[in-house]
Amino acid sequence: MxxxxxxxxxxxxxxxxxxxxxxxxxxxxxxxxxxxxxxxRARAVLIDISALEVVDxxxxxxxxxxxxxxxxxxxxxxxxxxxxxxAITLVELGLALPGVRTALNVEKGMExxxxxxxxxxxxxxxxxAEAVAPPSEADAER
Amino acid sequence: xxxxxxxxxxxSEDIVLIRQAVRSAAVxxxxxxxxxxKIVTAASELARNTLDYGGGGxxxxxxxxxxxxxxxxxxxxxxxxxxxxxxxxLKDGYTTGGGLGLxxxxxxxxxxxxxxxxxxxxxxxxxIARWTA
Numbered sequence: 676m677x678x679x680x681x682x683x684x685x686x687x688x689x690x691x692x693x694x695x696x697x698x699x700x701x702x703x704x705x706x707x708x709x710x711x712x713x714x715x716r717a718r719a720v721l722i723d724i725s726a727l728e729v730v731d732x733x734x735x736x737x738x739x740x741x742x743x744x745x746x747x748x749x750x751x752x753x754x755x756x757x758x759x760x761x762a763i764t765l766v767e768l769g770l771a772l773p774g775v776r777t778a779l780n781v782e783k784g785m786e787x788x789x790x791x792x793x794x795x796x797x798x799x800x801x802x803x804a805e806a807v808a809p810p811s812e813a814d815a816e817r
Numbered sequence: 818x819x820x821x822x823x824x825x826x827x828x829s830e831d832i833v834l835i836r837q838a839v840r841s842a843a844v845x846x847x848x849x850x851x852x853x854x855k856i857v858t859a860a861s862e863l864a865r866n867t868l869d870y871g872g873g874g875x876x877x878x879x880x881x882x883x884x885x886x887x888x889x890x891x892x893x894x895x896x897x898x899x900x901x902x903x904x905x906x907l908k909d910g911y912t913t914g915g916g917l918g919l920x921x922x923x924x925x926x927x928x929x930x931x932x933x934x935x936x937x938x939x940x941x942x943x944x945i946a947r948w949t950a
Binding site: 695696697698699728729730731732733758760761763764765767768769770 | 837840923
């Protein structure tokens with residue numbers, strides 16, 4: 676069965692959704708993330724949806740559930756890279772993603788997460804996060 | 818030749834195929850990016866309704882041309898239990914299936930044309946269209 680990969684970087688989990696998700700794939704991602712947060716002792720989840728051409732109410736609800744599940748497991752979630760046409764459509768659909776923090780791109784998303792995790796983490800994690808941000812950024816600009 | 822295809826809708830994987838087919842029709846008819854996104858999203862909502870409440874069915878995807886105006890029309894049909902109270906089903910937040918209840922009302926807002934016919938015990942037919950400005 677296909678799965679969406681979850682990358683771990685220090686206290687962060689990174690997910691880049693590259694494919695148009697069918698419903699089961701979205702549910703699997705939700706379950707995988709919950710497990711990985713606990714197993715990896717992650718404090719933050721960043722989900723890059725810049726490749727998604729459509730976010731319907733099912734995917735929107737899934738993003739909200741992931742953020743809520745992560746919060747209960749003491750982790751922050753930021754969704755980044757939403758396309759403008761997707762944002763316009765989501766709001767008209769009636770879904771403004773309450774409870775989901777968003778940022779324009781991976782860099783800004785990481786900034787939000789780093790700030791909300793506070794100064795407690797060492798420079799090592801921060802540096803690792805920077806090193807990985809540019810390739811994801813390139814993705815976001817495709 | 819304008820597109821006129823009918824796809825069957827039996828599983829949640831078919832929803833992905835329908836999104837792709839509607840996107841390709843909207844691109845062929847040179848709808849703008851926001852219009853494309855709206856009709857594809859509306860298609861996704863209605864396809865899920867057809868599957869979850871109608872027990873599956875079909876979707877017809879038609880290309881439209883009227884003078885300089887171009888558009889895409891989608892017709893979702895199922896032979897499910899039907900909707901007893903269509904007005905109520907169109908209200909946001911109304912659901913019998915545990916979803917958000919945005920499907921019908923949301924699809925109506927995302928479309929330029931919207932029509933629904935439903936007969937209890939016989940099925941439901943929803944038609945939407947999105948046109949170029």
